[in-house]
Amino acid sequence: MKKILYLILLAMLTGLESQAQSNVVYKEQIRIENQSVSRNADNLLTISMNVILLENMKITSNHAATLTPILELDGTNKALPPIVVYGRRRQLVNERNNNVPQDAFAIVRRKRHSEQRVNYLVQVPYEAWMQHAGLVMDADLCGCRDLVEAGTLDRIATLNIEPPGTEANIAYIPPKAEEVKYRTIEGRAFLDFPVNKTVIYPEYRGNQAELAKIRTTIDTIRTDLNISITGIRIHGYASPEGGYANNARLAKGRAEALLNYVRHYYDFPEKLLSMDSTPEDWAGFRKFIANSTLPQKEEILQIIDLDEKDMDTKERRIARFVGAKTYRYLLQECYPALRHSDYVISYKVREFNVDEARVLIKTHPQQLSLQEIYNLAQACQPGSEEYNHAFQVAVLMFPDDPTANLNAAAMEIQRGGDLTAAKKYLAKADPNAAETINNLGIVALMEGNYDTAEQYFIRARKAEQCNLPKK
Structure with a gap:
């Protein structure tokens, strides 16, 4: 499939015009012809028209007229750069005083009894309210007032900028290739050990099922001809109760015991096997408390989050704070799940x-x-x-x-x-x-x-x- 980008709707963004017949505004002294409004791909609104000063348009020598096109809709309006028409003497005075309007589209000196033409063309950023706005002309022929309400002025055209029904091109991206497809599968074993022991007894409590679960995971990968095992890593954890030093010994020893079980059962190359340990699973403890309905959970979380190096002191503080009943609940429902060995099997796929x-x-x-x-x-x-x-x-x-x-x-x-x-x-x-x-x-x-x-x-x-x- 070819890569398709924004190439969607230039038709939607260009050629959106509103045309009107020529019309005469401001007491039939100004004629507007060839008015056009379009919106381009840069989201700019282009307004163009011929503004014709008719022969009967009179401006005394001392005065000026300001012709201001305005976009308006329901009280919202935007004045466009004006056309300034000077009488002879007014132009000379303004030029001598360097008082020439800087925002004008054009400055014209009025020629009496002559028809004069200004080819008006401006661009402004398009705003959503302009979609059906009116284009009107404010003609101040005396220079003695501010712009009047746009809704009371002579209408030049009504915009009708509607997007056509165009089918859009949907974009997909071809993914980059993986040089090597490395994958991992993770598991967690809850092996039971006698108190303070680090030796695995396969028939002890639920160990037979836990060991079978590990073997099934390894066998699923080992027997797949599309896969090559690149590593097996064991990470042991103990729970927070008891002394930290002893928990560190238990976590490490039990992880070593499980790694040795895998080593002897499968005879994998030694370079594939590794282990690590965490003396006490405080992250798991925190997650249990955060998800619990214990009434003191916010206070317990605050204690857990204390930056305290002596973990034994922290654990005793929690035991004292929660009281005997809640602490027994933690010993029975939480702490056993924090004694676990996580395993990660890494492999690559052809x-x-x-x-x-x-x-x-x-x-x-x-x-x-x-x-x-x-x-x-x-x-x-x-x-x-x-x-x-x-x-x-x-x-x-x-x-x-x-x-x-x-x-x-x-x-x-x-x-x-x-x-x-x-x-x-x-x-x-x-x-x-x-x-x-x-x-x-x-x-x-x-x-x-x-x-x-x-x-x-x-x-x-x-x-x-x-x-x-x-x-």
Whole structure:
């Protein structure tokens, strides 16, 4: 699938005109012809017209006239640069005093009994309220007043800037290839040990089931011909009750015991095996308390968060604070779960072609790279069930990847699916990418928010231009 960016709706942004027949304003002394209003791709409103001073327009030699085009709608208005028409003597005086208006579009010296033409052309930033605004003319022929209410003035034209119904191009991003597909699988074992012991007794309490769980995890990877194990790491933890030094010994010794079990059961190369330990699992303790309904949980959390080096003192402080009943509850319901051995099995997966990926996406999608899933989608009919499923699996396997989320959003948009889901995915895509901004514009377009959509498309085009390689 080719990479499609903001290239969406130049038709939506250009050629949006409002035309009117020539008309005469201000007591039939000024004629307006060829008026045109258009909006371009840079979101600028271009106003052009011929302003003709008719033969019967009279300005005495000492006076000036200010002709100010105004955009107005329901009390909101924007005055455009005026045309200033001087009488002969007024022009000479102003020039001599260096009193020439700086904001005027044009300064004209009036020629009596002659028709004079000003080709008026200005650009202003487009604002949403201008979509159906009126273009009117304030003609102050005496220079003696401020602008009057725009709604009372002669109307030149009514704007009608409507976006046409144009199909937008949805943006996908081809993912980058993984040089090597490294993966991990994690588990947690709750082995039971006799008090103060570090020897594993397989038949003791629930150890048989826990050891079987570890072996099943290892065997699933070890027997898969697509996979090579690159490491097995054990991390042991003890619970906070008791002395810290003894807990450090227990956590380390029990982790070593489990590593030795794996070492002797499988005879793995020694370089694949490693271990670590944490004397007391205070992070797990904090999580348990935070999720509990204990009435004193906020105070307990404050004690846990104290920057105290003597962990035994901290644990005793908690025991005294909560009282005997709650402490017994912690000993029975919390602390046993904090005595655990976590294991991480690292492995790498070989590369797959499209035909292999078509099978694996249904059985072992975790073995596929984001690029392999994308390549599978490209081999499918766009919009087909298999095509949509590929992008759904991609974002499921790589939930935090910006590209996976961008493409999942594009798929939802393309199939006319759940725009809420599309927006959720786009929130996790790269916010500065032209493709993300483009697709946000399409969502806004589908929801009928035309002005918002156009703003996104303009931003997308600018973002793409910034990313183009410099020549």
